[in-house]
Amino acid sequence: MTGIISRRKMLLGGAAFLGAGISGSLLRGIPATPFTPSVKFLNSALAAIPRPDYMIxxxxxxxxxxxxxxxxxxxxEALVDGNKYLNHGAELLRHLATQENVxxxxxxxxSGSGEILCVGGLMASLSPGSVVCPDPTFGGLIGxxxxxxxELIRVPVNSNMETDLEAMYKAIRPDTSMVYLCNPNNPIPNLIEKNALRDFVLEVSRDRMVFVDEAYHEFVDDPAYESMMGLVRDGHRNIIISRTASKIHGLAALRVGFAFAHPEHIADINNKMTGQLNIAGARAALASYQDMAFQDYTRQQNRKALDIVEAMCEEMAVPYIKSHANFTFIHTGRDIDEVSAAMREAGILIGRPFPPFRDWARVSMAKPEEMAYFAQVYKALYS
Structure with a gap:
């Protein structure tokens, strides 16, 4: 089963148990610690660990x-043409169309997939109604x-913290204009099984829009996963797929994102966008999409970093989500604000709170050596 939670046996009060899944009681089974560690305590716990001179x-x-x-x-090279009004995205668009065979x-x-997501949210809001989405998930479109x-109809993830397609289907109302899915999900980096997702998208898109956010598509290496691009390729309507150059391509600050859909919907999206693609971002993305060696290197380093964090979780019997992206989700058993403060004091920034899982932390993968430092710090503080 994809998206399962990995963990060793956890000892509570001398009694060992191994859950078959993660239930609501287990998610809240370890009480949040009410205090934030003091600087004195942190200095003592971390004294023997060399600290980088920058924030990770x-x-x-x-x-x-x-x-x-x-x-x-x-x-x-793009800066030479920085004074010109050009169609910065024409060559990039042609490359993507050829790459995806659409x-x-x-x-x-x-201007980043953020603009695509906002346009999706606008499209869903043109008439009074609702949007169905998993909970938690990325907030760009739904926000x-x-x-x-x-109205947002938030459907809680299931007991394995996976997107619950059956519950989402049941939550759809006559006034639901759009269903939003993020695959892999964020902040929970698991997958929706490809056949179940395809059947769901085809059924729901008969009479309403389905928006599939594939921001982490390039990181996935699992036969249970499949992009929904094939449905766009086959000409199906009411399906929008978003991708981004911000993640594996490292162009987050240059804001380049993409939508793939039926031509009528693409025309609508283009009419509703207000941002402009900059020449540096467009040409950088075009170059990066052709640089397979860099994408392979990024995937390899990301896997090394994940291996370090997952090994730490296994050693400490910390439940975590097996990742299909460039971040993981770990059960700290403590309020996330406490953990974030402790990590910040040690020179590490981690993800913000993602209710209702306030005792879980989203941890993005930095370089492997930086994640080795993270693991040292985490073990020093919480072993």
């Missing part, structure tokens, strides 16, 4: 290596829709 960013699901060398060269008319390029007065 294990918080925002970024590529710690930045843009690839060929992307950096493309950025430098018509150019089925591709839109936005924007909510700002426009759209």
């Amino acid at each position: 960013r294990a918080s925002s699901n970024e590529n710690p290596y930045g843009p690839s060398q060929v992307a950096r060269e493309a950025i430098a 018509p150019e008319e089925s591709v839109a390029i936005g 924007y829709a909510s700002d426009f007065g759209t």
Whole structure:
């Protein structure tokens, strides 16, 4: 089963147990610690661990290596044309259409996938109604829709912390204009099984929009996963897929994102976007999408970093989600604000709270050596 929680036997009061799944009682079984560790305590616990002279960013699901060398060269060369009004995205759009084997008319390029998500939220909000989404999930689209007065129907993840497609289907109402899915999910980096997802998307998209956010698509290496791009390729309507150059390509600050959909929906998306693609981002993305060596290197380093954190969790019997992205989700057993404060004091930034799982931490993968330091710190504080 995909997305299962990995853990060793946990000892509570001398009684050992091994859960078959993770129930609501287990999620809240370890009480949150009410205090934030003092600087004196942290200094004592971490005294023997050499600390980097910078903050480790294990918080925002970024590529710690930045843009690839060929992307950096493309950025430098793009500056020569920085004074010109050009169609910065034309060549990039052609490349993506060829890569995904879809018509150019089925591709839109936005100012980051954030703009694509906001446009999706706007589309869902043009008439009074609701959006169905998993809970928790990424908030870009649903937050924007909510700002426009759209009701969010949040469907809790199941006992294995997986997106519950059956419950989501049951939650759909006649006024539901869109169903939003993030695959792999965020902050819980697990998958929706490909056949179940495909059947769900085909059924739901008959009479309402389905938006599938595939921001972490390039990190997935699991036969249970499949992009829904094939449905767009086959001409199905009412399906929008978003991708981004912010993650594996390391271009988060340059804001390049994509939508793939039926040409009529792409035309609508283009009409509703207000941002503009910058020339440096467009040319950097074009170069990076052709730089397979850098993508492979990023995946390899990401796997090494995940192995370090997962080994720490196994050693400490800390429940965690087996990751299909560039971050993991671990059960700290303590309020996330306490853990974040302790990590920040040690020079590490981790993810923000993701209710209702306030005793879980989203930890983004920095470089393997930085995650080795994270593991040292975590064990020193919480062993």
